[in-house]
Amino acid sequence: MPPKSRESSSPQATAIPAHLPERLAITLWDFSWYVRTGPGEPFEDLDAALAKAVDLGYNAVRICAMPFLLFRSGLDTTALRLEPLGGDPDGYGSRVRWYDVRQTTVIDAKAHLLDLFRAADRHGVKVISSSWEYQQSPAFADDPAWYEALHAVDPEDRLTVLAEAQADLVDLLAEHGLAHVLACVEPHNEVQIGHLTAGLPGAADAVVELQDRLEAGIAAFQARHPEVLCAPNYGGVPTGSLRSLPRNATALAFHPYVYGVLDDLIEEFGLRRDPAEFPQERADAELLRPGAPTLAEWRLPEAHAWKLKASIMQPAEIYVHDWCDPEKFDRWLYDHYGPQRIAMANRLRDWIDVAADHAERLAVPLFFGEGWVGYTPRDGRFEEGPVGAQLCRDAVAHSVRVGAWGSIVCSNAAPQHPMWTDEALQRECNAALLAPAK
Template structure:
């Protein structure tokens, strides 16, 4: 396993996703990039993982000199993590990317460049041009085009003397979740069926930048489909979201299924705020329908996140956590162990760029509370034991989430990981 000499021995990662450019308006958490980076350094981070919008900048043909970004539409998604943009903003996207990397360099931090473009990023554009350009690429060519776009990104950074700030690149976030799977036969796990596509994408990138680490990125750890990992990867990236009790919530309330299956009366009693509208009467504004398709999140799940009573949801999770506690802990250990084992087999570094419980409503505190905080500590310890190159304290430990205020937990976990102390 070879890590370039100029990069940190361990990566303490904070996840800024697409929020670092979407949420730049007045009062938004990334209005001042230097302030955000300085805060991250104070909390012990040395790495930021982001959507670097490579397709938009280098392959879309969209004019990005005055890129207009805005909320999804009305109040839709305003209490959903990652979706709760409030202030519209306009950026020169290339100049903003340079400003981001220059700020990272000033603060002594490195960057993991990825793409969320076939998942969520275009949903925040004021018009559908970006989303339409992505869809216009044939599904079997999408990862190759992304690999080429990421190579263009490295060229762009190198031309401005900033390529040394890259820790590694990922052609895309969570390959098997989103529009990259379109056109697959569906006979085997998507991880297996995607292998030829991701190998082609990595090859396209490596043909131009063989010295930059390039990692496929997977949602979860696909333990039944690890044979699908690309043979030309020079790093591996996984998101060990163990869900457990949160999956009970998702399944019992049909949050990711047909809205007709949603148990409205039970949700009223167990999850929702007084006065919440009926799911049947609530939706994204018609003019923003393309935004819903671009965001991939199911309408029922957005509805519950937007209209839940956070204390009710936290209580629901705490009351049922005991039945899932040992299974969640075992899955976390197994997934981290399996991911690290396959990295050793391929002789490449492994990072855990997201985790650990899952997608809780924005104002819930299950993952910030005593149970979730201990899961964060346990996951960081397991990352040390597995000799991971990089890990997060938690996906929610970032400037656009309430957990950013939990200073002690982040400092503690980052210090232990950097020192290699489990």
């Protein structure tokens, strides 16, 4: 397990900087904090959102800081125009978790970033800076310039360019007296899932093949800001390839989504396969609302087709999340949960244990920035229900047990999700997470 205090008996250990909390209770604000700032949206008022987070027991937020856009794209970001995925607040993606942007907005992106850090400072909240730019963020712009700039970078150089952009961010924060608000940087979210794997040979696991690129990126960041923790971030806990974690990492971040019964649903209905394989009649009967269009009918307007390339979501998954009856979706998960119950609990425990073991091997702090079940429809309640809520409690208990530096209540415990209103569960889990060590 990683260092449990600022002092370590290992001379190689990376200590948590003294100005940072000994444990982080993290709420996941991802790219939502800037794409959802319009009237009635959850981040219309950053101060109010942070005040509520503190009230619920959080002391850290994890965000896409749009570092490439701000510092390496060459684009003018003083009037960044953001919009719903399909341009229509009631259209494509409007009922998809994380994608349900309602308002078209224009922001001065760099000023907005500084506003967040200033507000976080006022509320005593630390910020983990990441990037979703090679996964989703540019899909909410009203034109493809951001997406095109990202993909103009040679795949071999993308992680280094992102790391340099994060170093530029630290420079900006220091210039404005805000560097102390930063808890950690990640070169990118879930490096092995998305466009950062472009150009790899594909002969081995992406985690293995990304090692050199990640180490080069981390080295570029550390050459400029060795005082700031830099964590590679992985989707899941890739247990078969953790030998290839960057040797120069100064923190580690994992997302233990255990899936289990959700994997069964995704596989049964082919949500991440070719749309031609989608079982429309079965989905109509078991998952969808009456009157739903067919998958073939539900697509992005042609003018917005580039946005699907800027996102890693599959059309069948967007379609089902948009048009499912949330109660039917939840019922399917509950009906099929029994055979997966023990496997999901074991995977959660084992992944957290393995992550902690490798953090101790590298002598670096560990945090869990996302988890625990997986990607469910916005209006589903499986994570908040008796099964999901207990997984949240168990995950927090495991995080404390292994000495993790930080953890979440659940990926869905954030202002942009309905779970934000489940205050009792969040207060309970955050209190357990931040309780003094016995």
